[in-house]
Amino acid sequence: MTVLSEDMVGEWVLISKVTMLSDPMERRLVFKIHIEERVEPNSASITITEGNDLYLRLKNPVDKQDTCKLIAPNSRAFEIDEPNARLCGFLARAVSDQDSGEWEIQYGDTILYRAVINVNVVERSTIQVQDLTIIEGSKLITEIGPDDLVFCKLEDPLGMTVYEGFGRCVIRVDRATRNHNGKWKMSIGLQGRILLEELTFTVHVRSAGSRQVQTSVRRERPSVVISCSLTSNVEVRACKFRDPRGKVLIASRGVGEDRYAYHGSEVTYKSDLSSHECGIRLTNPSEEDLGLWRCGMETETETHYGFLPVICPWLLDTSEIQDKVVTEPILSADTSYVSSPEGQAVVMSCSVSATIQYCYFRAQNGTVFSVTPGATSTYTEYVGNGFAAGECGVRFDGLLTTDGGRWSCHVGLLDTEQEQRAEITLHIFEQMRVRHYIHPRGLMVEADVETPEELEYCRFVRIDGLGFTSENVPNGYQSMSNLQEGLCALLMRDQTTLNLHPWTVAAKVHGQTEIMRTSTQNLLWTLSQRTATVYSIYLFTVVMFILLATVLVGVSLGPKKNRKWTYDRVSRLSTNIRNSFRKQKPVGGV
Incomplete structure (x- = not known):
């Protein structure tokens, strides 16, 4: 049977008749047709915190509100949500963990409509946020709070809103100052809650020169043990060392490899702080191991640094070796020669095995650029791991060829008054040089691109806006480009006015943005000067020929007195004509 309408719902009777020995017999079998249909609730799944009120309703309104009923997972009281009565709305107050499970809304007379809602009642938990410590002048970007936060709003100690958005809280400090030190307010939205919960935590801004990392060097011939310890209320997630040659070693607990082995102690607690220690044992150290080492201890918020002088007296047997070992912090450039195309980002950096107090860069023309971790300006941005790591670097968005030359990096250290450089x-x-000149076959536009990579394409733009690539040049033009060699070239057969004006050439290097330059030569003016010069020479020749003919006629036909007068007049006229063709110097020497 196919149920076509509600009229077919209800009690049916199946009748069968049979005749036995001429006596008719009838039998009846009663059955019912019952129809259930699923409908959508307003929300198929609800997470709610215990103690809050639970609202359940359908997605779409119904006509038979008087048939609405709610089936709860336990026998508990509930009431009708009057504002949402047309949606079969119900309200269960002050839910508990026993109310977790499937709730069902039903309605209908002949057809039963059902909507199932999964309800998850979570425990009302107490959220705590750990305090943060950041070095003054450094940069901090971190997330705080539970992973399942719905919303977060942060206010700094001055009452300014520094973050507001969905998800976890994000603290973004470009440059830590004393204004960031103090109580922060965090308003969070949790799953199963409507009202925001307010929390507070403290940000401690400490001086860059404060010694949180304690270092130790123990000589136990033929080994040396170097270690760093950090007293902090946050967990140390990783520990690394850098030797005087720049090689990085990771201190992995319980691991030994080659000449190196982990050396450290378990976490010990001092009042409300924990003391973390990690180190490395160097077996049979070599001359390359002698000098200043750096350790870095990474926490959730930042990395703390310390410096260790490693000296083994039994290896300093000659004055030559003693002279090579550096025991005092000396500033050095990470790269003494930096080359970059014009207009692209340029990075220069220097480092020293000590904590830096300040840093600046000086250009060849005397211009000074001060840099600080977390601080940016119109021209510069700090690059490096911070002053506590002994690193100073600067990034320029783009420099010109005139900015090249001898630069210097200057730093001041905390432990000495003398500045180092x-x-x-x-x-x-120039990454691209464009030439526009007259070729024996016409006009030529050439652009040389300084790049080790192959060009993806060359693009040419005429002064009237006509543009095309080297692959689809129009009639009258011929591409002479060599993409493998970084050459863009276009030959123009006709010396029209548009072709004589400056051209713009763009080249695309694989994986980079377009490089674009415009030619500086104006061939229209050049050809005009050439034409004017040729015309002047031609006119001068014609005039001189006429004058010469006049002299000859006057000399041969006239009397002697007239011939002398004619000669003088012609000579004077010839001199005036020659002077008129001479280029006079403009006023002011321009």
Whole structure:
């Protein structure tokens, strides 16, 4: 049977008749047709915190509100949600963990409509946020709070809103100052809650020169043990060392490899702080191991640094070796020669095995650029792991060829008044050079691109806006480009006015943005000067020929007195004509 309408719902009777020995017999079988249909609730799944009120309703309104009923997973009281009566709305107040499970809304007379809602009642938990510590002048970007936060709003100690958005809280401090030190307010939205919960935590801004990392060097011939310890209320997630040659070693607990083995102790607690220690044992150290080491201890918020002088007296057997070992912090440029195309980002950096107090870069023309971790300006941005790591670097968005030359990096250290400097040679070159000149076959536009990569395409733009690539040049033009060699070239057979004006050439290097330059030569003016010069020479020749003919006629036919007068007049006229063709110097020497 196919149920076509509600009229077919209800009690049916199946009748069968049979005749036995001429006596008719009838039998009846009663059955019912019952129809159930699923409908959509307003929300198929609800997470709610215990103690809050639960609202359940359908997605679409119904006509038979008087038939609405609610089936709860337990026998508990509920009431009708009057504002949502047309949606079969119900309200269960102050839910508990026993109310978790499937709730069902039903309605209908002949057809039963059902909507199932899964309800998850979560425990009302107490959320705590750990305090943060950040070095003054450094940069901090971190997330705080539970992973399942729905919404977060952060206010700094000055009452300014520094973050507001969905998801976890994000603290973004470009440059930590004393204004960030103090109580922060965090308003969070949790699953199963409507009202925001307010929490507070403290941000401690400490001086860059404060010694949180304690270092230790123990000589136990033939081994040396170097270790760093950090007293902090946050967990140390990783520990690494850098030797005097720049090689990085990871201190992995319980691991030994080659000449190195982990050396450290378990976490010990001092009042409300924990003391973390990690180290490395160097077996049979070599001359390359002697000098200043750096350790880095990474926490959730930042990395703390310390410096260790490693000296083994039994290896300093000659004065030559003693002279090579650096025991005092000396500033050096990470790269003494920096080369970059004009207009692209340029990075220069220097480092020293000590905590830096300040840093600046000086250009060849005397311009000074001060840099600080987390601080940016119109021209510069700090690059590096921070002053506590002994690193100073600067990033320029783009420099010109005139900015090249001898630069210097200057730093001031906390432990000494004497400033240190390191020299850096900066070379800024033109990445593209464009020429527009007269070729024996017509006009030529050429662009040489300084790149080790192959060009993806060359594009040419005429002064009237006509543009095309080297692959689809129009009639009258011929591409002479060589993409493998970084050459863009276009030959123009006709010396029209549009072709004589400056051209713009763009080249695309694989994986980079377009490079674009415009030719500086104006061939229209050049050809005009050439034409004017040729015309002047031609006119001068014709006039001189006429004058010469006049002299000859006057000399041969006239009397002697007239011939002398004619000669003088012609000579004077010839001199005036020659002077008129001479280029006079403009006023002011321009």
